[in-house]
Amino acid sequence: MADLSTNFVGIKSPNPFWLASAPPTDKEYNVRRAFEAGWGGVVWKTLGEAGPPVVNVNGPRYGAIWGPDRRLIGLNNIELITDRPLEVNLREIKAVKRDYPDRALVVSLMVPCEEEAWKRILPLVEETGADGIELNFGCPHGMSERGMGSAVGQVPEYVEMVARWCKANTRMPVIVKLTPNITDIRQPARAAFRGGADAVSLINTINSITAVDLDRMAPEPTIDGKGTHGGYCGPAVKPIALNMVAEIARDEETRGKPISAIGGITTWKDAAEFMALGAGCVQVCTAAMTYGFRIVEEMIAGLSEWMDEKGHAKLDDFIGSAVPNVTDWQFLNLNYITKAEIDQDLCIKCGRCYAACEDTSHQAIAMSEDRVFTVKDEECVACNLCVDVCPVEGCITMRELKPGEVDPRTGRVVEKDYANWTTHPNNPGSGCAAE
Amino acid sequence: MPNSPLTPGIVPGRLPEDAIRENFSDLHPPMDAHEAAVAADRCYFCHDAPCMEACPTAIDIPMFIREIATKSVDSAARTIFSQNILGGMCARVCPTETLCEQACVRMDAEEDPVEIGRLQRFATDHLMAKNTHPFTREEPTGKRIAVVGAGPAGLACAHRLAMKGHDVVVFDFRPKPGGLNEYGIAAYKSTDDFAQAEVAWLMRIGGIEIRHGQRLGEELSLDALRADFDAVFLGIGLQGVNALGIAGEDLEGVVNAVDFIADLRQAEDLSRVPVGRDVVVIGGGMTAIDAAVQAKLLGALNVSLVYRRGRERMAASPYEQELAAAKGVHIITNARPVALHGDGAVREAEFEYTREEEGTLVGTGETFRIRADQVMKAIGQTLLGAPEGLEIAGGKIAVTGAGRTGAEGIWAGGDCASGGDDLTVTAVAEGRDAAEDIHATLMA
Numbered sequence: 001m002a003d004l005s006t007n008f009v010g011i012k013s014p015n016p017f018w019l020a021s022a023p024p025t026d027k028e029y030n031v032r033r034a035f036e037a038g039w040g041g042v043v044w045k046t047l048g049e050a051g052p053p054v055v056n057v058n059g060p061r062y063g064a065i066w067g068p069d070r071r072l073i074g075l076n077n078i079e080l081i082t083d084r085p086l087e088v089n090l091r092e093i094k095a096v097k098r099d100y101p102d103r104a105l106v107v108s109l110m111v112p113c114e115e116e117a118w119k120r121i122l123p124l125v126e127e128t129g130a131d132g133i134e135l136n137f138g139c140p141h142g143m144s145e146r147g148m149g150s151a152v153g154q155v156p157e158y159v160e161m162v163a164r165w166c167k168a169n170t171r172m173p174v175i176v177k178l179t180p181n182i183t184d185i186r187q188p189a190r191a192a193f194r195g196g197a198d199a200v201s202l203i204n205t206i207n208s209i210t211a212v213d214l215d216r217m218a219p220e221p222t223i224d225g226k227g228t229h230g231g232y233c234g235p236a237v238k239p240i241a242l243n244m245v246a247e248i249a250r251d252e253e254t255r256g257k258p259i260s261a262i263g264g265i266t267t268w269k270d271a272a273e274f275m276a277l278g279a280g281c282v283q284v285c286t287a288a289m290t291y292g293f294r295i296v297e298e299m300i301a302g303l304s305e306w307m308d309e310k311g312h313a314k315l316d317d318f319i320g321s322a323v324p325n326v327t328d329w330q331f332l333n334l335n336y337i338t339k340a341e342i343d344q345d346l347c348i349k350c351g352r353c354y355a356a357c358e359d360t361s362h363q364a365i366a367m368s369e370d371r372v373f374t375v376k377d378e379e380c381v382a383c384n385l386c387v388d389v390c391p392v393e394g395c396i397t398m399r400e401l402k403p404g405e406v407d408p409r410t411g412r413v414v415e416k417d418y419a420n421w422t423t424h425p426n427n428p429g430s431g432c433a434a435e
Numbered sequence: 436m437p438n439s440p441l442t443p444g445i446v447p448g449r450l451p452e453d454a455i456r457e458n459f460s461d462l463h464p465p466m467d468a469h470e471a472a473v474a475a476d477r478c479y480f481c482h483d484a485p486c487m488e489a490c491p492t493a494i495d496i497p498m499f500i501r502e503i504a505t506k507s508v509d510s511a512a513r514t515i516f517s518q519n520i521l522g523g524m525c526a527r528v529c530p531t532e533t534l535c536e537q538a539c540v541r542m543d544a545e546e547d548p549v550e551i552g553r554l555q556r557f558a559t560d561h562l563m564a565k566n567t568h569p570f571t572r573e574e575p576t577g578k579r580i581a582v583v584g585a586g587p588a589g590l591a592c593a594h595r596l597a598m599k600g601h602d603v604v605v606f607d608f609r610p611k612p613g614g615l616n617e618y619g620i621a622a623y624k625s626t627d628d629f630a631q632a633e634v635a636w637l638m639r640i641g642g643i644e645i646r647h648g649q650r651l652g653e654e655l656s657l658d659a660l661r662a663d664f665d666a667v668f669l670g671i672g673l674q675g676v677n678a679l680g681i682a683g684e685d686l687e688g689v690v691n692a693v694d695f696i697a698d699l700r701q702a703e704d705l706s707r708v709p710v711g712r713d714v715v716v717i718g719g720g721m722t723a724i725d726a727a728v729q730a731k732l733l734g735a736l737n738v739s740l741v742y743r744r745g746r747e748r749m750a751a752s753p754y755e756q757e758l759a760a761a762k763g764v765h766i767i768t769n770a771r772p773v774a775l776h777g778d779g780a781v782r783e784a785e786f787e788y789t790r791e792e793e794g795t796l797v798g799t800g801e802t803f804r805i806r807a808d809q810v811m812k813a814i815g816q817t818l819l820g821a822p823e824g825l826e827i828a829g830g831k832i833a834v835t836g837a838g839r840t841g842a843e844g845i846w847a848g849g850d851c852a853s854g855g856d857d858l859t860v861t862a863v864a865e866g867r868d869a870a871e872d873i874h875a876t877l878m879a
Contacts, residue, residue, distance in 0.1 A: 068476040068477075069473055069476050070472070070473075348540040348541070348543035348544040349481075349485065349540055349543060350479045350481040350482070350540040351481050351482030351483055351484075352479060352480070352481065352482060354482050355482035367482075367483075371483075371485065391479050391544070392544065
């Protein structure tokens, strides 16, 4: 069986599945249950300064969107950092770490943007025996109004500055958690590493309003008739997170730097995808909040099974393997030509491919009187929409035309050589523009 | 001592009242909002949907299910009613397993169709419970149309005509409207007096008057109707019952299944409906199934349903056959009745085994007898009392197009007219289409 043990910037865990800093990791009771269930590590919910803790709203903290059968696909929250006293959290962290020495226990922190504030809290955390800290520069609601969270994460200079303070004042590894509410994720990532951070983790939640209550004419979740944007997470944000992780993984300045990936990870496969894009470990929250802690069993079993199947003995065997294949549009091979193909044995004749192609795309699917659906190769541009709307997995596939075959749409012979936009005659900058 | 299933003869109250009530409760209970949401999620919103194609009234099924899914349930009901004003009853009695649900692509995918019938009921019940009518009448045309028969065809025709601004008088010989919705159909498919509630709701369109106790050929004549009205629609159903044509048919205890069902439907108290201890139902259609199952549910000890051909030839769907078997009806196939025996009252039914030879049914010569104190005949209904002068084809009033008979100004639809299956939903479609044709003709 594959070895799932993880060593992420010196923090060891039996598997790469950590719980992200969030409600599930707010207290000892939950974290103990998580470790009993098999989670490799946790990032303890964000601690603030000593003194009176923050307060939360006393109405709903979450909003959601659902897919079919009310499957939760996106969750938004307006909860702040821990609202329990600092000393209680520290005491519990110490107790848990003592009892679970083999698990990763990272503590998330958010204090005001002053070096003294960080200097005050770092030794207290160190004293618990925690394995590392994660700087919460991501929270997009509430705390950001007070100059913390994403208010810091959105200014690369601040990110660098605070990372440097922390590195200077603790021996613990420093992970900087990035906010996605920014134009170019590479800027704060570069800043974090310039400041000496050991790793970045991303994404934190995305500014969002999940719904509008049309009776009260107010955004959801609604607190006494008003609402505010919350932080969006869950399966719906995974594509955004994958891209941001990839951007950092392939950036010249940050390539190869440690990344802890967060964002809609629900199954082992989601985790494997993030790791293929360079993540050394993954953090999960919404999936656990939706289904409970037991899902980690599936994640461990599924990842092991897949690794065994692929012959990956350890995580490093595939971490980052997909990074070289993330490129810019301009470098995609324009001589790669495919056509949709419908497996008539699998087709259930719903006609969704036909409606989608006929109404919104290229009129490349024919429908016979007796509901047989076939692709018109002479019209098919291989957009893949039919594959995406087909309810039967594997029914419609894309067939690659071999070099030498004629593309019935263009009448041109498929060339075997790679050629991209940079050399295309239609590209005004290619130097060989079409006459 | 109270009666039990073992009590000899034809007696009521074979089961305790609560057991009978339970037996006759809704066959397909209504969905609640959660069930409907889950069920609606399964619809793929197919292009040119096969379910819609399979519906005789061509309800836009994917659209109404999408409307349920988006919680626009009134709109869903409107979508249904605009094609089928008796969509509430059809949701209860349609053999969906051989119509829309059989055509559902989910049958191909996982042999488990979207529950179209129950979703339709969810939507139609929702709107009808509001006690509002979704349609209004167009400007009065001054035209008057006579509809003979207040069954599904006649009611659908009358409603569509009223919508178009015509005034309609519906004539029916029975004391209550609804036709087979009221007097036929198993009671567990139309509970809580739904047939009457539906007619009352339908009538809210206005412009429709129903006159009872009016039978064509007696109180009514076609000539008088033609003289008094601008057009006539005949939806008179099939009022005759085929005879077995065997010895003993006149014995006491030998009844028509349709009469047994009608009496049962009209009973105030089902525990007062008499039923035999050993019941034999002869026939293989829906009437036979409805009679046999209900006899069993009333507490008959043994109910045998005997059909002269093989199971695959039965008009009742496999689903209905399974329902009957599950309720304890013993289905015997390939046996035809040869005689009924008894002294005053029937005691035994005698059958001969059969086989089909090149499509022809032949007896094997081997006979057997089943103990019987009640025999229900369900071997088909026939057209009775069709007015003189109309062309009859295959035992039905011959129609072309949208219910046009050969006679000018006379349309026909439903079971009495040629073409289409003898189903409530088909009758609704024919009544509706005839109304459209009548409207187009009168306004031309």
